[in-house]
Each structure stands twice: as C-alpha cells, then as structure tokens.
Amino acid sequence: MRALWAEVQKAHRRHDLPVAVGIGLIVVLWASASAPGTADERATGYSALLYALPIMNAVVMPVGMAALASRIWDAETKGQTCKLLFTLQSRDSLFGAKTALGMLENLLVCALEGLALPVLGMSQGFTEVLNAGIFLWLLLCTFCVNGMLYFLAFLLSIRLANQVAALAVGFCGALLGLFAAFMPPWVSYLIPFGYYIPLSPIGMNWDADTRIAEMFLRPLCWPLLAFTVLLAAVLARLCRQAITTKEV
Amino acid sequence: MMTVQGTERPAIHRKGEDTMTNIIETQDLCKTYGSHTAVDHLDLQVPEGSVYGFIGPNGAGKSTTMKMLLGLIHPTGGTVRLLGQRMNEHNRRAILRHTGSLIESPAGYAHLTAQENLQIVADLKQVPRKEIDRVLEIVHLKEYRRRKVGQYSLGMRQRLGIAQALLGSPELLVLDEPTNGLDPAGIQEMRSLISEMPCTCGATVLISSHLLNELEMIVDHVGIINNGQLLFQGPLENLRRHSQGDILLEVLNPVQARRVLGTARISAGDGGAPDRLLLPALSPRLLAELVQQLADQGAGVVGVTRRTKTLEEIFLSLTETGKEVG
8 A cells, every 4th residue: 555655646746637537538528529419319329329439449548548557657767766666665566556556547537438428328318228237348348458458558668768669559559459440350359459349249230221320239248358358467467577577 | 992994983883792793795796697797706895884985997896786785686696685684585675674775866756846755755665754854954955845856956866865865764875876967066065965974874875986086085995896896895094005105205315315226126216306206115114224224325315205095096006907905
C-alpha cells in the first residue's frame, strides 16, 4: 500500500486522472454522436451501441492505454529516479504499485463507458431493454484487452527511454486493429490490438439490397478472452522481469 | 578515544567496541561486462565516521563500485559488507534503510515540488514527514520547498538530492560526483555541507569526484582506483607520506652545493633562481645527512623546503605508473 500511495503522489499534477477521464470521454462522445435517432433505430438502440463500442475502443484504446502506461513510467525515466527508488523499495513493489495504478485507471475508463451506456439510452429514449449479461461481458472484455495493451505499452516504456515508441506502437496498433475488423475473421485473431471486435457479443447482418442492418447475439468467445488474459499475464511477467533485472 | 589517523575528526565507535570499525567492507568485489573487467577484486574499507574520497579517472570503476554497494547492479563476484552485515537480496533493503545515496545525477520528479518529492521519499523510507523540515534546512532549500523541481537550477537539484539522501539520518552517505555541473559557489557550498556531515549528522561519507582539489579539502581517507583496481587506500596523511614531493634547497654558494650533490650522486634541478636547487624526494635521514655535508663543505644552506604534492599530483603519478602504494 505504501508503494501504491507513492505512485498516487507521483500522479499528482501529472494529470493522470484527466487523461484517463479524457480517454473514456472520447469514446462516450463518439458513441453519443452516433447514437440511433429514429424510432426504429431506438428499438435496437442498445444493440447498436454495443456493436459500435468495440470498434470505437479498437481505435481509441491502443493509443489511450499507451498514453497512460508511458506516463506512469516516463516519470521515472525523466526524473532519473530508478537509482533512488531501487534503494528504497523492492523492485517487485514498484512493479506492483505501477500495475495497480494502471489497472485502476483502466477501471476508471471502463466504468465511464459502462456508466455512459445506460445514461445515453435514457437520454435518447431507447425502447430496447439493456441486456445486463451482454453489457457486463463487454465491460469485462474491454478491461481485459485494455489491460493487455497497457502491459505491452508499459514494457516498451521500460525498455526504451523514448516514450514516443509506446505511443507510436499504440497508434499503429489502432490502425491495424481497425483494418483487421474488415478482413476475414481469422485475421482479427492475429492482431491483439483489435481484440475488442472479435470479442464483441453483438454481430450485424447487412443486407445490401434492402439496406437493412440486423443485429444479432453472437456466442461469447471465452477462448479468446482466456487467450487475452494469458497474453496480458505474459506481458505483465515480462514487465516485472524488465524492472527486476534493470541495471541503472 | 581513538582518532582516525591523519585527521582531527573523531572516529565514531559502535557501543562495546574498542577498535574502529569499517562501515563498508568489500572482499574480492568484481564486475565484468563481457570481456571488460570494470571492477577487479576490490577490497574497499571505509572506516566509520570518515569522509572517504573515492577517486579515479573516468571509467576507472568508481560508479560501478558504488552501484554494487547499493545493490543497483549485481557483482560478478565477491562480497559486500555494509554496516557490519554481509549484504544479500534478503537484507538489502533493511540495510539500505540506514543509508542515503546520490548516484551520478540527482533524482527528482520535475512536475512535483521539493516538498512533494521529499514526502514520497520519506514515505518509502518510513521516516516521519517532519524530518523534511530538518533536511531542507541543512541543504538551504527551505524557502524554495514549494517550487517545482523542474524550475530548480542544477545546484538546487543536487542539494535536493542530498536532502533526499539525508532523510532518516542515515549512518552512511554514498555520493557519486555530487558536485557535477555546479558553479564554484555551488561547489564550495556542497563542500562545506559534506565535510560537516560526520559532525552534524553523524554520517560516514563515501564520496567520489574528479575535482581532486575540492576533494582534498574535505576527505580524511582516500581510495584511488584505476582500471578497476585499488592503487591506494588509507588516510590521506599516509598517502602524502608515501608520496613525498621535491625538495627546494636554498644556498649561498650554489657551485659548491652542486659539487657536493654530484659527489653524493643526487641530481639537482633548476629551482627557479640561481641560488635555488631542486632536489628529488629524499628520505628524512638522507636529507639530514645531505644538509650536514652541505653545511660542512661551505655551501651555506639557507633554507630547505619540502614541497607537498597535491592530491592531484599524487593521483596522476599513481594512475600513470599504475603502481600500488604500500
């Protein structure tokens, strides 16, 4: 707890909270701008939003998580504080505290998204009932993929002094993830940055002749979620190793 | 009460011990990077209560040694004893809680104030926050405590680094090039700050610097390292004794003096004036005999001055020859 409190103090005036809120708000504002407007659309309003949110996440979150992770480590790089910190606390506790802070920020982003969905529904007058199970699945998937991307960016930040690298990888990852969504389904499994989309619980049939889109429930892809968690765990372990073996 | 040889500063003793203890002891400490040996079987001994100057040219292994003492890098071989305990991964943090360090450059979060930076360090060191006032007072930063560290000058950041190291009244301070980048006034301030540490804080100081003239004024013990090997270690007075300087001889009759010196097979150089001769370093007994001969044979000895070598001159002669001093 002492190490986490130290991280919270370091975040003071670093504007971590506004950045995390800002990331969540971008998605929320984008979602509200594309929220269904007509009576017919409002009848499937939540389904449409639950379908669109993973695509928005695939665009915003890789960059957002890279921004959060790199800010958390950049403070140590710029302040040249590792030499001091490694004499004051265990390297494991430093890793643990930074992970805890990062996951709290991730949770905040997900909570904002989760909160915004019913609020949007009420404000837009959706007539569809929100499927709580699907809603929670979406939040869980978003949190897990965010976490995996956080550790990837965190690893890059620890290994490379230039924090632009993590942001650049996040930016490229966002583009790749989005393009993968328009490729055959197996391609999207190869791009972890875009896992939000194959994990989405809502699918859409688009009839080009009638120009009618029909939402449908997809089976929950537990194996991919498990793989995402496994990938996050592997990346977290690599981050821990990078900190514990770091010579300063 | 014993005193550290060659210094007026009293040595600090642990309770129940009648001999001076070493606060740092390394045995066969080694660090290799591939085929390059950065530190080569180093046996460092830093007496408690001393200000120990660790000197050597760039790349000699000073910083590597200091980092190994603090567990920042792992030794390839050998052992480190700090505060009387052999350091390992299990007790490292417990031991380091009694130390303070400033390695290479001061650490500090630029977006936070000095007060906030020190609060983080105090919390991690488990030191009461009221300590912050004391250390800010020592380093003369009290009035700038609310200013962001990013707006600090390099000298102020160095002082903040010292303040961080002083939190918790550590028994040992490890300072690597603390005067780096400071202007003359800053160096002087840092010098007085460090030299007072054993008295004001009761701390032993291990300090490295390439500014040997500055170091000479504050240290009482010296370790000279080159190519990872310790060439000399001990009280500064001992080093001077082993590294005697030239002798300036002032006579009334230089011609007669040169004749006597030639007979004694002692080469005499130009002393900067016709009646001054420069002699190489001689043992006290030989010098006394020579002066006697010069006086007996009418050279008219007016003055004999033994020139003291500065630490810089000793250091250069040692690192050039690579010889160890006994």
